[in-house]
Amino acid sequence: MNDNGCIHLNNFKAAKGTNPYKIVHAFFVACTSFEARRYKATSCLCFTCGMPGPRMHSCLHCIYFACYAGHIQDHSKTKKHFLYVDLSYGNIYCAQCQDYIYDRELTEIGVTHKLKEAKSLGISVPFMPWLPNPNEAMALRRLRKRRLISPHTTIGLRGLQNLGSTCFMNCIVQTLIHTPLLRDYFLGEKHKCKAQGSGKCLVCEVSKLFQEFYSGAKTPLTLHRLLHLIWTHARHLAGYEQQDAHEFFIATLDVLHRHCMNGVDENGEKKENGRCNCIIDQIFTGGLQSDVVCTSCHGVSTTIDPFWDISLDVAGPGSLAACLERFTRAEHLGSGAKIKCSNCRAYRESTKQLTLETLPIVASFHLKRFEHSSQIDRKINAFVSFPAELDMTPFMSSHRRAVDVGADNNNAPEGVCEDNRYSLFAVVNHVGSLDAGHYTAYVRQMKGSWFKCDDHMITRASLREVLDSEGYLLFYHKTVLEYECENS
Amino acid sequence: MTVNNTIAHQRLVLTGDRERFKELLRRRLIECGWRDQVRMLCRDVVKENESNNITFDMLAARVTPRARALVPDTVKKELLQKIKTHLLTQKDQ
Numbered sequence: 001m002n003d004n005g006c007i008h009l010n011n012f013k014a015a016k017g018t019n020p021y022k023i024v025h026a027f028f029v030a031c032t033s034f035e036a037r038r039y040k041a042t043s044c045l046c047f048t049c050g051m052p053g054p055r056m057h058s059c060l061h062c063i064y065f066a067c068y069a070g071h072i073q074d075h076s077k078t079k080k081h082f083l084y085v086d087l088s089y090g091n092i093y094c095a096q097c098q099d100y101i102y103d104r105e106l107t108e109i110g111v112t113h114k115l116k117e118a119k120s121l122g123i124s125v126p127f128m129p130w131l132p133n134p135n136e137a138m139a140l141r142r143l144r145k146r147r148l149i150s151p152h153t154t155i156g157l158r159g160l161q162n163l164g165s166t167c168f169m170n171c172i173v174q175t176l177i178h179t180p181l182l183r184d185y186f187l188g189e190k191h192k193c194k195a196q197g198s199g200k201c202l203v204c205e206v207s208k209l210f211q212e213f214y215s216g217a218k219t220p221l222t223l224h225r226l227l228h229l230i231w232t233h234a235r236h237l238a239g240y241e242q243q244d245a246h247e248f249f250i251a252t253l254d255v256l257h258r259h260c261m262n263g264v265d266e267n268g269e270k271k272e273n274g275r276c277n278c279i280i281d282q283i284f285t286g287g288l289q290s291d292v293v294c295t296s297c298h299g300v301s302t303t304i305d306p307f308w309d310i311s312l313d314v315a316g317p318g319s320l321a322a323c324l325e326r327f328t329r330a331e332h333l334g335s336g337a338k339i340k341c342s343n344c345r346a347y348r349e350s351t352k353q354l355t356l357e358t359l360p361i362v363a364s365f366h367l368k369r370f371e372h373s374s375q376i377d378r379k380i381n382a383f384v385s386f387p388a389e390l391d392m393t394p395f396m397s398s399h400r401r402a403v404d405v406g407a408d409n410n411n412a413p414e415g416v417c418e419d420n421r422y423s424l425f426a427v428v429n430h431v432g433s434l435d436a437g438h439y440t441a442y443v444r445q446m447k448g449s450w451f452k453c454d455d456h457m458i459t460r461a462s463l464r465e466v467l468d469s470e471g472y473l474l475f476y477h478k479t480v481l482e483y484e485c486e487n488s
Numbered sequence: 489m490t491v492n493n494t495i496a497h498q499r500l501v502l503t504g505d506r507e508r509f510k511e512l513l514r515r516r517l518i519e520c521g522w523r524d525q526v527r528m529l530c531r532d533v534v535k536e537n538e539s540n541n542i543t544f545d546m547l548a549a550r551v552t553p554r555a556r557a558l559v560p561d562t563v564k565k566e567l568l569q570k571i572k573t574h575l576l577t578q579k580d581q
Contacts, residue, residue: 099545480515
């Protein structure tokens with residue numbers, strides 16, 4: 001396919017310019033205003049048969065509307081008007097070439113109108129497929145080697161040697177490597193480092209690790225450099241004894257987040273609101289809202305704190321949803337825990353409720369299976385079921401507010417943009433006792449394709465097996481990612 | 489299409505809801521992989537006919553029945569349900 005149109009369209013453009021296309025497109029393909037929608041609603045009917053379809057087209061020469069079931073073709077033949085526009089997609093049909101043709105200039109007009117339409121309807125920017133820029137196109141032509149991803153591919157899977165009780169690290173690394181958005185970031189070589197080659201940046205190390213995982217080699221990797229880097233930057237984890245995988249996960253995110261500052265361009269930049277915009281924060285940071293309500297004056301004091309994961313009590317509830325339900329339930333703080341109310345200017349009893357104000361792209365749940373107290377250290381093996389697909393809407397601050405005021409969740413299409421569905425992509429398990437345990441991880445390599453990572457051993461697993469496992473750390477990825485509007 | 493249906497259709501266009509539903513459908517079809525499947529179907533058809541120049545109409549005729557059959561029931565159900573509820577609430581107003 002080329003985007004230089006055809007000789008007939010080029011002749012038409014030379015005679016009449018792009019205005020006829022612009023007008024048809026702005027009014028009847030992508031309505032850029034309410035007025036345009038009114039025109040489209042009332043006049044987009046076949047002039048021959050009066051029907052609104054199938055596949056309405058408009059003659060580009062005389063703006064005659066007709067359906068593709070023969071009437072636009074009839075019009076074209078009798079009037080010798082050979083160009084007509086498809087009103088659903090904006091493509092141009094040339095009756096002399098007998099096919100749709102593509103013209104770069106007109107395509108660009110179409111794209112601007114589509115963006116205007118999305119804005120006028122208040123919906124997010126429509127999906128635009130990736131097109132290589134001239135540099136990328138040249139690189140693709142120069143590098144002929146392609147790797148085909150088949151449904152049974154094992155690409156991206158590699159075992160990790162145990163360096164003496166380092167399974168806690170191995171399963172976290174496996175999780176990070178299989179985090180879809182993190183993978184896209186690193187395989188897209190987005191980390192451009194000022195400290196490159198110094199061997200001191202953990203982000204660079206992870207970047208190299210992604211290359212190793214996706215190189216196609218199958219031998220297990222040894223992560224001594226990574227381990228050393230984390231030991232240097234998170235001293236409390238240094239040493240050869242078994243560590244807690246959760247603690248290691250948080251420490252790793254923290255070091256990565258700090259090292260992102262080494263990056264040139266977008267990495268080190270902060271958003272206007274002062275929040276860090278590094279890839280770790282973009283993917284893992286959410287906002288936890290805490291509402292404290294004074295029982296005497298009903299004044300509410302709200303604070304929002306960033307979080308990387310949610311730790312959940314496992315005693316009692318039998319499912320992840322129940323754990324979350326309990327986590328976000330209003331809790332009465334008794335007389336022993338009075339809080340100073342800024343309204344009453346006195347210490348009052350109050351209720352406290354936690355809700356999720358903003359959701360991270362990756363939602364990480366930590367099931368508190370290890371209980372450490374002065375009397376006893378023990379592991380809680382309580383069964384907690386967790387789903388493959390999770391909707392986080394009920395645990396959000398906005399939803400809780402709506403429930404409180406009794407608003408019903410209507411089905412209007414305005415609400416479709418709020419999509420809080422998540423899909424499970426990794427589970428870390430702890431087997432054995434508190435002091436002599438072992439960590440393994442299940443990771444989703446592709447949609448519906450799960451593998452168990454037990455240090456250097458990688459074996460295929462079923463979703464059932466994953467969902468039946470005990471679960472210590474659960475990782476969910478946002479199912480649908482929204483596109484940010486560039487000029488908003 | 490009856491007169492009532494035409495009016496309902498016009499109203500959906502006027503309010504922009506038809507475009508909103510279309511955007512929702514488009515998203516769902518991308519999410520579930522339908523779009524990629526259809527793209528593969530198209531590639532296969534083009535490859536089969538490498539010798540003669542294939543037109544859009546030929547491609548549409550070959551791919552449409554298979555592409556329709558590939559639309560997951562869950563997507564159809566969701567859209568149907570949402571459009572139905574939407575039209576009923578509109579009717580009350």
